[in-house]
Amino acid sequence: MNEILDETVQRLFSDHGAARDADRETVGEELWARLADLEMTSVGVAEADGGAGGTSSDAAVIVRAAARHAAPIPIAETLLMATMLGVRTRAPSAPWTVAVRPGELPRLHRTASGPALSGRAARVPWVRTVEWVAVVADDGDGQVVVSVPAQDCPIECTDVNLAGEPRDTLLFDHLVLSDDQVVGGVELSKRALAAAATARAVQISGVLEEVLEATVRYANEREQFGGPLGRFQAVQQLVAELAAEVAAARAAADAAVVALDALDRNDGWRAAAAAKVRTGRAATVGARVAHQVHGAMGFSQEHGLHRLTRRLWSWREECGAEAYWGAELGRAVLSAGGSRLWPSLTD
Amino acid sequence: MDLRESPEQAHFRAQARDWLGRYAPDGALSPVDTPEGLSAHRDWERLLFEGGYAALNWPVEYGGGGADVLTQAVFQEEYVRVGAPERINRLGLGLIGPTIMAHGSNEQKHRWLPGILSSEELWCQGFSEPEAGSDLAALRTRAERDGEFFDVNGQKTWTSLGMFADWMFALVRSSPSARKHHGITYLMIPMDTPGIEVRPLRQLHGDVGFSEVFFTDVRVPVENVIGDIDDGWRIAMATLSFERGSSLGHHTRYSQDVETLIGLARRRGLDQDADVRMAVADLYVQAQVFRRHMQRVVTRQARGEDEGFEASLTKLFWSEMEPRLFETALDILGPFAELNQEAPANKFPGRLDRRYWHARAAKIFAGTSEIQKNVIAERLLGLPRGA
Numbered sequence: 001m002n003e004i005l006d007e008t009v010q011r012l013f014s015d016h017g018a019a020r021d022a023d024r025e026t027v028g029e030e031l032w033a034r035l036a037d038l039e040m041t042s043v044g045v046a047e048a049d050g051g052a053g054g055t056s057s058d059a060a061v062i063v064r065a066a067a068r069h070a071a072p073i074p075i076a077e078t079l080l081m082a083t084m085l086g087v088r089t090r091a092p093s094a095p096w097t098v099a100v101r102p103g104e105l106p107r108l109h110r111t112a113s114g115p116a117l118s119g120r121a122a123r124v125p126w127v128r129t130v131e132w133v134a135v136v137a138d139d140g141d142g143q144v145v146v147s148v149p150a151q152d153c154p155i156e157c158t159d160v161n162l163a164g165e166p167r168d169t170l171l172f173d174h175l176v177l178s179d180d181q182v183v184g185g186v187e188l189s190k191r192a193l194a195a196a197a198t199a200r201a202v203q204i205s206g207v208l209e210e211v212l213e214a215t216v217r218y219a220n221e222r223e224q225f226g227g228p229l230g231r232f233q234a235v236q237q238l239v240a241e242l243a244a245e246v247a248a249a250r251a252a253a254d255a256a257v258v259a260l261d262a263l264d265r266n267d268g269w270r271a272a273a274a275a276k277v278r279t280g281r282a283a284t285v286g287a288r289v290a291h292q293v294h295g296a297m298g299f300s301q302e303h304g305l306h307r308l309t310r311r312l313w314s315w316r317e318e319c320g321a322e323a324y325w326g327a328e329l330g331r332a333v334l335s336a337g338g339s340r341l342w343p344s345l346t347d
Numbered sequence: 348m349d350l351r352e353s354p355e356q357a358h359f360r361a362q363a364r365d366w367l368g369r370y371a372p373d374g375a376l377s378p379v380d381t382p383e384g385l386s387a388h389r390d391w392e393r394l395l396f397e398g399g400y401a402a403l404n405w406p407v408e409y410g411g412g413g414a415d416v417l418t419q420a421v422f423q424e425e426y427v428r429v430g431a432p433e434r435i436n437r438l439g440l441g442l443i444g445p446t447i448m449a450h451g452s453n454e455q456k457h458r459w460l461p462g463i464l465s466s467e468e469l470w471c472q473g474f475s476e477p478e479a480g481s482d483l484a485a486l487r488t489r490a491e492r493d494g495e496f497f498d499v500n501g502q503k504t505w506t507s508l509g510m511f512a513d514w515m516f517a518l519v520r521s522s523p524s525a526r527k528h529h530g531i532t533y534l535m536i537p538m539d540t541p542g543i544e545v546r547p548l549r550q551l552h553g554d555v556g557f558s559e560v561f562f563t564d565v566r567v568p569v570e571n572v573i574g575d576i577d578d579g580w581r582i583a584m585a586t587l588s589f590e591r592g593s594s595l596g597h598h599t600r601y602s603q604d605v606e607t608l609i610g611l612a613r614r615r616g617l618d619q620d621a622d623v624r625m626a627v628a629d630l631y632v633q634a635q636v637f638r639r640h641m642q643r644v645v646t647r648q649a650r651g652e653d654e655g656f657e658a659s660l661t662k663l664f665w666s667e668m669e670p671r672l673f674e675t676a677l678d679i680l681g682p683f684a685e686l687n688q689e690a691p692a693n694k695f696p697g698r699l700d701r702r703y704w705h706a707r708a709a710k711i712f713a714g715t716s717e718i719q720k721n722v723i724a725e726r727l728l729g730l731p732r733g734a
Contacts, residue, residue, distance in 0.1 A: 162700065224480060224481050224482035224485065225485075232717075234717050234720070235717075284674075291707060292710060292715070292717075295715060296480055296505055296711055299551055299708050300548060302549070303551075317677065321678070
């Protein structure tokens, strides 16, 4: 089933020419509308709740394809991040984003007029594009998820990441909400972060596959010194290194997607952490090799390789970079003790 | 190897520092690809010329400073230290000027050298083509002989400063030949000749530092040939050998960048972080190594011991090292790297995003790392030529 889904969604993106036209302002809207027509934007919400149903694995297929084509849409945020917070039923096919990062959370105060949200949410993806923002907040007793309409989110500072994707900072100042916009849960920020790390890991692994294909194509087509670049051993070894990274990244990301269904387990976040670390490393190597093989051509605006490599460089930093997740994993593994290592890997 | 400066060098350094302190502009000039920026950079070149600092590397008989490479290095260090502007006639002063001195006729020297020296005439380099990058000898731009002229047809790419240069020194194919290194002519082309079209070549970070130049039936006098017709490859190799002098101040810039990075780490409260400290320490060590390496290289050059292939070592070294510095800078800034906006808190000289991209391009421009490794292996280490 996944293969058919994969083919369908890949064709949708390549027919649209998303990567080629990514600088046009309306590309994102057009793509979202097409995906919605095929009910792909409501994957992850049960059919009984007005969604298309489907598993995390189905969601990952769509997110990966979007990443391969550098599609400027909040599909990862919607299908892989917001879904894991259980908020999407209020708008099953709408674009969502999630505001969570390690460190300070905004605060929710219970007031006479209702729950009120205050505090800063930094560098939230796609706020200007989505309909809903799921904000993980601290209410004094624990953590909650607050569903805020995007138009109610006060933007303190607009910004972008290295790939030009919007990353705005929100500053809530006593935004009064209704009770039905607030949902409690256990360790929500950890859950949200793990889902976010998984989303970026899937995206990175998707882009890397496209980068590998493009690099092999270039090495076969570009001729210097009387033949294709790819016949030089130095080039072959570079590309082989890239291929190995792509394989490892894919394996790590796939494992994290499977583990999304077990996020409530005590160690449920570990596969996400490992995937983010591994894909981060692969992104660094992959971008370096791709640009080296593509030479000067790959540095021009026109060529378009940068649409892929900028995403690699941006996404490896976001939702916890290697240092953050590496430290988390290291702490967990060390505190469990040596005898727990093998069982923790194989259970 | 003597690491201490001679009294003459120390004196020169003090003078240069004083002059630069007084005349170098405060802050960055507008970018060269704007009218006001181009004008400001030209004014700066004129100031340098009037101060006697425009061409320290040129022999005195041609109006230069006649300075040895050690003194040139001192000036470059001071120049970088004060953050003085980009040298828009670096190709004229650094490459084609010395080439004309070595291979041009007396008439050609009189014709071109004064304009280069004063930077009243700006020069660009027409070597690379879409099908001739690393394999420069595969160049295809044709020059067909017609009496006292050549008719030039073809295309050059990655032409630095092409948008405003007055002249191009170009390699063109003047004869078909079984061996591609033969049949190449070194030709000086006025950029206002009819039939030349210059198009900006935008790089992935949005900057337009380069151009594509298209030639359609461009008539160039045969007297604009440097050396002999069909003997241009040999002269081109001389030009490339002059590129050696171009990175004399680089280690100073690198050290400044490491200092900036340390400041960033402190402001972010990351100076106690073990990973950051390791990364910064590594970069600091590299900066010291780079400085010592340059002192050693320059000393050897001054003694005439340098064969030129060591430049490949130097280039490989810093081009592999610089991206790591900017990677570390990005790590330190984390997802707060406001790369596309001038956020004062995260300010990095020359804008972090542009510096980052430029560092990434370093392993490709001026000879890819793969080519440099080949040169090191074959010419420096004497390993057998590749199959």
